[in-house]
Amino acid sequence: MVKPSPIHGVLFLMEVAAAGLLKADVSPPDGGDTISHPLTLVQRLEALLLQANGSDVTLRVETPNADEVKVIQAHSLVLSLQSPVFQEMLRSRNSSTVVLGESSDCAAVFDKFIRYLYCGEISLRLDQATPLHKLATKYQVLSLQRGITHYMTQNLARDSPSGQVAGWYEYALQVGDITLRDSCLQFLAWNLSSVLQSGEWISISSELLMTLLGRSDLVLHSEVELFTALEAWIVQNEPDSLTAENALRAVRYAMMPPRELFRLQTQSTVLARYQESVRDLLYMSFQFHSASPLQMAKYFDVNCSLFVPRNYLSSVWGSQWIINNPTRDDRSTSFQTQLGPSSHDASRRVTWNALFSPRWLPLSMRPMYTETGAMQPTRVDGGRPRIIITPATSSADFAGVNFQKTVLVMAQQQGRLVVKHVYNFHQSTEENGDFLSDANLYRRTSEYLVDGSLFLHVVVKPLYQSLITTKN
Structure with a gap:
């Protein structure tokens, strides 16, 4: 030594x-400088x-x-x-x-x-992030390891020629970095529509592909968009038959209108090759579109993810909502969605009224009243943002249908607008309790504000309660 x-x-x-x-x-303890x-x-x-x-x-x-x-x-x-x-x-x-x-x-x-x-x-x-993280992990320099994990999670949205999120996910999975793994997977799921258009999509592993296909919180334009990207992945990677079949069976064909299903059956070379493996799903999807969901449920057990919508950005299922100066007054908007994904409901529309309140007070912060009816003074510095979404028509028209509302909250990161948060609720974001809790909309430099405006996208997901009995 x-x-x-x-x-x-x-x-x-x-x-x-x-x-x-x-x-x-x-x-210093002596009170000096x-x-x-x-x-x-x-x-x-x-x-x-x-x-x-x-x-x-x-x-x-x-x-x-x-x-x-x-x-x-x-x-x-x-x-x-x-x-x-x-x-x-x-x-x-x-x-x-x-x-x-x-x-x-x-x-x-x-x-x-x-x-x-x-x-x-x-x-x-x-x-350089991955090799430096490897070194920090190998030599147990925990401060550097944590610092690079933070760097990677903060730079998921940054543009690069081949993309980096999928590679970081695979690496995090390998070394057991749960924080990085979950951050990458969440980013890919919530920004899938843009990922599908990038060079990164074709190179993802079959394991990551199947993980993504199984999620109901994917944010993308439509199920057709997902199938088109999956088809390109299969053509490029030429996976074994079992992998291709499992991936194709994870597509939610019932969420595609019949005209798209017919087109895919006649034009998709991948579907033509593997049609026998998904024939039962296509058959159930056509039945789903041709009959009343309530009628279909009398004869078939169809409690599966095939009939659960994802977070589709199509105007059929929601609307973008840009709120200018979101800290000032209550704002409201109205939009329409299709009653349900079944073509049986294609001509039926639901009008929704949405209210955004920047200073809503939760129950725990509202004024209290004494036994004599006098208001108990309560000091409140400010409330929290909240959104309420209610139908403009009678709920009697929605027999057998339950609506889950989803608000996608955008943020500006590395010059790109990305989905930062996804909130699910039935009527009001009050059900979450943490809606925009860390956004700090009063700060001009907040990543949630783009030129002083809050960018949201409201998605309404109809679930047939007679068909869907478990949460996905």
Whole structure:
């Protein structure tokens, strides 16, 4: 074991300060003033690394084929302080040189990784996030690991030539990063319509494909749009028959109008090839469109996802709602939707009235009354936003149909308008309790505001209660 040199004591103080353990904003116990130069310390630490002053360990980074070698002069105290893996490795070494085997992508960013250990900061591009996360995970540098996970979740919407969200999802699944995995999957589901148009769609794995196809919260224009994209994926990837059949069986054909079903049967080469595997679904879908859903339910058990709508952006199922200056007054709008997805209900329309209130008070914050009827004073600084959606016609016309309302809330991220939140309710967002709770619409720079306006999309999802008995 190499004995530490005097410079290690200086390094320790610098590292503690750079890590923020010596707080610059905390006054000394004697009540005096504080002089703080944290940037100077970071600059000195960086210089220490670049100039290799007092270095006592050499890191030799090799790729599997030994086609690339990086040599970094470092300091064992800094490495040990930041990484328990390095600490154990350096404790048991018998040479001043430590050989590290890394993949090519990790070797390419290893100097950035080491610089973070010295300076506590890092600059990176989208394509460097995964290898840096790998290094942070391998060497158990938890602060960097969490920081890169946060970076990735905040940059899901950023444009790149081939897309990055699907790749990040696969990586998160591999390393068990639940936060990143769930964030990527949610982004893909809630922004699927734009994902289908990107180069990223064709390259997704069959496992991710099946995960997405099974979800009812997919946001896209229509089920036809999803089938068209699936067809392109099958043609491009040529999966085995079982994978293709399972994917095609996850399409909700009953949500397509009969004219589209006829067109697909006559024009789709993929459907022609696998028609036997989905024949029963097409048959049930045509029956669904030809008879009253209540009548059909008397003879067939059709409680399955085939008859559950997704979050379709088509005007048949909802309407965009742009609310200008959403912090001022109540706003209202009206729109129409088809009574149900069955063609039996194609000519029947439901008119909906929607009310947006920026300062609604929840029950727990409303004024209380005493036994004598006098109002109990209650101090309230402000209410929360809420949306109420009610039908303009009698509910007697909706026999057997229950409506789930969904509000898609958009946000501006990386210059793009993306779906940030999806709220499901039956009449009012009061049922959620957290509707726009973190939006802070009073802040001009809020990501939820585009030129001072709130961008929403209201979707009405009709569910035939005699058919659907379980939530999907």
